[in-house]
Amino acid sequence: MESDTIPVTGVEDLEKHLDELLADPNLLPTPKLFDDVELQLTDANILPLVPRLLPKITEILKQYQQDPAILCSLAIKLLGPLSFTQILTLASEEALIQALRSPAPSANLLAMAVLDKAAKSPSDAAILAMMNNVVTNFLTQWLSAPQVEVGEKGSKVLGDLLDVDCDTRPPDGLSVNGMEIVVRKPSGQGLVWRRIFHDRDIYDLILSLCSSGQLGAQQQSLAQGRLLRVLPRLAALNFRAVTWTDFSDLNRRYANTDSNGGLLHFAALYMIDKEDKLVHLNLIDFFEAFLSIQRITPFSTYKMDTLTKLLRDATAQDDILKASILTLPERTVPEEAEDLSRFIQEILNSQ
Template sequence: MSRIAVKMDTDTIPVTGVQELDKHLDELLADPTLLPTAKLFDDVELQLTDANIPPLIPTLLPKITEILKQYQQDPSILCSLAIKLLGPLNFTQIMSLASEESIIQALRSPAPSANILAMTVLEKAARSPSDAAILAMMNNVVTNFLAQWLSAPQVGVGEKGSKVLGDLLDVDCDTRPPDGLSVNGMEIAVRKPPGQGLVWRRIFQDRDIYDLILSHCTDGRLSSQQQSLAQGRLLRVLPRLAALNFRAVTWTDFTDLNQRYANFNGNGGLLHFAALHMIDKEDMLVHLNLIDFFEALLSIQRVTPFSTYKMETLSKLVKDATTQDDTLKKAILTLPERTIPEEAEDLTRFIHEVINSQ
């Protein structure tokens, strides 16, 4: 086997099999119908560390990127190695090696491994406000990311997309809680400097993206099963986003889209759409998602800074949601019983404040 030596301080750590893998990548480039030789990929990938990856990137990553553009077989092995190679790189370094078009192609791929590879690249932008701001300018990338997050049938792709979206909006938030937030021992927002708010504006103030989200969750463009998955993904991410910027998720200027997709008037934003107008409550699974959503929303909002706007909005939201939904109302009233003891009393008080201010 060949050995390419990678310098590490005083040690030289050999990575075996790189030349053989490089030759195999040339073969896959020449014939996209070939099956990959898994052992060649595995042997190299298992040896990789953040320290010995950088010298291999110029050799391996451009070829993998080109293969993925035309590959006709399952790309899981290729994507796995690509993710490992991207490990030590930041977002701007990756985007100097990969085009926006290649990210979009991976997002649109029917292969979940390609979707997750692309989302792993976008996740890098959540490491700093400046990188998030760069991503916010890539309108087509953001649009395709949100579309695939909502429409992918694979649970793993949906979960990855939810995490990436939440982390991006977290680091980009310009109104973030200065001391962070934790609920039931789980960290919702970490303590860090505010971001620039550009990703927030891209998602919540872009008419096309607001249209995309509402249409994927309501108008039948997806199968009924996939629409339910899309609704569940939106419901799960919104409580975290509401903790970061309550105003952004409860207000929109696109009232005509509210009317078109959900048949309601007014400036209520994605939170109102999801909580009151999105789901069929006869669907038991989706209704359970709605109950989980309200429980998470109220638990988190208990520890966010007080505002009259917040309390009035929550009060009306709960009132409208529970008027003809006794199951939801009972779940909200008994929520403190399912909360850790140290927080149950405060949560009871907060819920009664919300309900009694109606």
């Protein structure tokens, strides 16, 4: 292609500037040098520049004292054509963890952009599942970051990773209200699922960040909202994984219940303070999304029994939630309203 022969101007000046930043972590970056190069980058000309620029940016970020947004923006652009395993040859696990732990949201987003690459194939997701410290720090920052954009990016990356890694996915995919929830593609290996749902320390981490008060009231509410928003999608992929746990002692510690109900039960029944109107609205939104999706997931007696008990327990002392569930069909698209109404009545009438 002709574009291959068009050189990117300003690369030498940017390289020199990167060396200066490497030598002096207190030096302020010169935005124009970064912008001039970044605006010229295309799929055709990025690859030769990756080994020239990305390792230097990675090294600068390890020691940088200023806002790294401009560095991270260029790094994300350079990562575009690379696979997860290619990136791991340029940035270590330690560098990823450092970026995830950074107080700068741009660094968090850069690290999550790398992890998003692992969601492109089951084999890459399996490699990430073995990187225990990376997964732990990712989940911590997803729930702990005050910035909305970090929470949203983390939710998407987590959902995509568990999607590509899922070994029980519905074979034909799933769509609700015209929106694709589960894409039709080959099954994964289930290693990310096992890391999150069967690793005691990670399961403990999620429950503690969402309920123990260690994040402070406002951030805990954000964490709870993030967990509630991702669970309907995860329940569509692997209902059993999110509704059952072997760690009943952790349920006892964080939810004061002896049940073996999984992360979904914890979030739906025990996690939130219903006196907090904003978080209660999040719970109502969760149930509406959850039931709309469960209507079209494959039938099983386990699923229907679990939904019956879950709704009975959730609505027993919550008239607002019950009214919202009963009127949900009125707020869905007409062609799906009748089936959804029948589905909800079947669950409620089993109680």
